[in-house]
Amino acid sequence: NPVFTEFPINYLQIKQDYNLLDERDIVWLKFALTPDKKNHILGVVAVSNDINFDIPPNANEYDVKIQVWNSYSKSYAYEYKWNSSGILLHKLGLVWDNSFVVIFPLCNIPLTYDRHDIEKAIGNYLTTNKVPIIDYFSHLY
Numbered sequence: 001n002p003v004f005t006e007f008p009i010n011y012l013q014i015k016q017d018y019n020l021l022d023e024r025d026i027v028w029l030k031f032a033l034t035p036d037k038k039n040h041i042l043g044v045v046a047v048s049n050d051i052n053f054d055i056p057p058n059a060n061e062y063d064v065k066i067q068v069w070n071s072y073s074k075s076y077a078y079e080y081k082w083n084s085s086g087i088l089l090h091k092l093g094l095v096w097d098n099s100f101v102v103i104f105p106l107c108n109i110p111l112t113y114d115r116h117d118i119e120k121a122i123g124n125y126l127t128t129n130k131v132p133i134i135d136y137f138s139h140l141y
Contacts, residue, residue: 003103011049018105024048029102032094044085045139047119053096085135
């Protein structure tokens, strides 16, 4: 069942409430508003504990990189500041509906799968059933 929560999202609380092995074991769906603000379009199917509503302010920002700490390599690395879904929304003149996100805690993931496999399966299921996703490729990498 999906989880409905307030922002900012307390990932640790979701982990505890649903007995997740990792707080990143969630799939989430985020929606954009049509220009008239009356309808929703599925913007992205994603996984992990990084839900945001970022959209670059202009096209000159698309390729900006920022320095971030990589806890695995214990070093700094440069990453893109803006994610692909935010860039796509900017290009299309859309905005995120930041009033909700649909979150699915991934309890009891079978040993032969991981959260990314489930994310791909959900995205593929939706597109197979003719549900358009603005950032279609996000669930595939």
